[in-house]
Amino acid sequence: MPLFYHPNLLQSPNVLPEEESRHAVRTLRLKSSDAIAITDGKGSRIDAMIVEANPEGCTYTITRKVKIETPSYSIHLAIAPTKQRDRMEWMVEKIVELGVHRISFFQCRNSERLKINANRLEKIAISAMKQSQRSWLPEIETNLNFDQLLQTDEEQKFIAFVDSSNPYHLKDEAKPDTSYLMLIGPEGDFTQNELAKALDSGFKKVSLGPYRLRTETAGLAACSIFNLINQ
Amino acid sequence: MPLFYHPNLLQSPNVLPEEESRHAVRTLRLKSSDAIAITDGKGSRIDAMIVEANPEGCTYTITRKVKIETPSYSIHLAIAPTKQRDRMEWMVEKIVELGVHRISFFQCRNSERLKINANRLEKIAISAMKQSQRSWLPEIETNLNFDQLLQTDEEQKFIAFVDSSNPYHLKDEAKPDTSYLMLIGPEGDFTQNELAKALDSGFKKVSLGPYRLRTETAGLAACSIFNLINQ
Structure with a gap:
């Protein structure tokens, strides 16, 4: 059953x-009486039946309210954007499929000054949410600075940083059923000053494995680990 | 230290x-006396020093042979190609970074008849191997049929297939330190006949998590799980 996105599902007619509506009627060629599912991306979901297959405003009648459990954990991925925009777009699509609850792009000393297209990323996230039949759309923030990230209130905060004093793999440090923040730095890495600030703010240095990963692959690997721990 | 690929490292001058050579001299602007690393993608690796920075044939002298451990496990990912070529190319890049030892694209009943560009995929794999500082280049096969895959001799063989009799998550079924084959089907899924043949050949049905993943995301998720189990 195809899933549609309706941010005001509970308030609107x-x-x-x-x-x-266009996607339902023009692309999928759905007709009156066809069954669909609709989510607001905030955990509400219904099953419905199309009444009028109008591509400008497809009407439906609710057949069932679907109970969606609130997840026992949340993943906040904060990442310094790469120079190539398509790498970030791919990553957003993939981590929404794998599971992520908040994505923040931030600027730090060595990060690229990329202008993020928030609108485009939101569309990619909506499409991936529908594709994977999820009912939570992650919040995407595009212009935080490093210091703002140090103030957020997740239970477990990690910074991807490998040095000689750091043999800890994220998979052994993350505990199930809690809220996570994972900081992934730019290609030029975090500065020692940024690292020190993060450690002062309760972050823990972690490795994502023995090999060097590109920024977007590191984001993917981290989300994959958090989800596996909770499955 | 930048890593270069030299398939005949042990035999050639x-x-x-x-x-x-072009990459070293033109792109990275390396000079005589600069330190480099070189791998043959088959587990051999040396540290070297550039002698003549010639873009048509950069010469070097070996400074150290690096011992690379043979991995205790191997991942063979067999996947039905998607219609969009860039999704497969992107997946190859990411799974080489995360770790994979053999990639097979195969045709089955519901798969897309995509002509795979083996040459281009090999270049992507080489680049990802160098990027992630690995010394094993995965073998890439582009035109297997489903029945050929049933004959390979990995210790643990899995088929991604979810139905009502299948609550098993790959992460709970895969054991460390062994050889794996993971079959990922097309968007139209495996047929019941293909599934029956795989089960007869010793494959085990597994899930990759509670949400529907695109083909290339499933490939990524499987490689991520195998590597985590062995890290």
């Missing part, structure tokens, strides 16, 4: 937003 | 292949 029974009509899909225009873009979703 | 001390000169990098042309493409690698």
